[in-house]
Amino acid sequence: MYKSVNTLGAIALIMAIFFAVSANSTETAAGADDQIVILVGIDGLRADAIDRAAAPNMRALAARGVRAEGMTPAMPSKTFVNLYSLATGLHPKNHGIISNYIYDRKIGREMNRGSDINDPRWWGGEPIWVTAEKQGVKTGTNTWLGAEAPIGGVQPTYWNPYKKSHKSEVYAARVDQILEWLDLPDGKNIRLGTLYFSVVDDAAHQNHVNSPQELQAIEMMDKIMGRLINGLKDRSLYERTNIIIVSDHGMADLSPERIINLDPIMDVTPFITPDWNRSRGAAYVAFINLYGDEDGVENAYQKFNGAHPHLKVLRRGAFPEGYHFDHPDREPDLMLLADPGWVIYATEDQTPPPSVLPFLKATHGYHNLHPDMRATFIAAGPSFKKGIFTKPFDNIEVYGIIACALSIKPAKTDGNIQNITHFMTRKCD
């Protein structure tokens, strides 16, 4: 009697454990496929930004999750190139966005940033929202570069066109829009949302790195991140949301003492130079991509090569291996590249450079391995280990990180998931 009661008790205990374990594993499996990702792009947020400005929300996220000492942008360290490398996990040579201003030999013209933004011919690769949508995960972009075009015939379920603004209330509304998409009933609600903000980049460009304006812009973004976090907490979504804050590139201060004036060397106006926006007058750029006929390009190479100690002259087909922007139709014939902190100057009418920089106090676009070009990576949520400060990694890994957190099968990328698995809590494909 005593023995059989004991046996029954043991059976009951085993069954209780069995049910507890199976209930728990079901919950874990469902939970694993239920994670949300909010990707936040803060343009020009240097890797050291949250150490220089009052940024309690972003610092707390970093402490709760993973922060990289820096994230390495693609070359050249420009906005379009890197927002799209972040989205696709591809090098520029494979996604085609090789600069902010692109010339395509096959299409036979420069990309128009107004009317071509929704033309899929310009956008290669497979952005993460396309991968997600193809696997039944609803996405909402508010906004991200490339999301206005149907790529492979697919767009986010919800997307808004990009409208430039630096107003705090507009930024708050962007966050609220993402929260509304999360609030939709099952089957309609998103699991991947993206946000993009340009205020920090503009503040640094116009006023220097570490200027009161740049610090204020970082603090404004931190408050906006606070709004996102509180919105998720109010909805009881915080525990299953991965917030990933990234930037596209860093920023380096300029000086009127560090101007490379091309005019006395050679007139570049006969060439196609998409990165020089002539409606703004003289060029003030980190690099000029130059397209032209064979003789003209050879002549330019001979004149510019060695003409200035802080100017590199790189030729089509002979770019350093790490650049990865030798796209067959878009690679420039020549790239004139300044050293970090130097600015290339050129005019249409030989006006000498001014003694004070007129509108550009800091910029980017320089060699992607320079420490000033390092971007931000901060991520926290159920897919990320806690309290990790990691070495710099390439931004082409971010696509794989998001795919892993969403538990979707990634497309082929230029990234290597093994580079980042040390800070993930889950197994990544």
Ligand SMILES: [Zn+2]
């Ligand atoms: Zn940018």
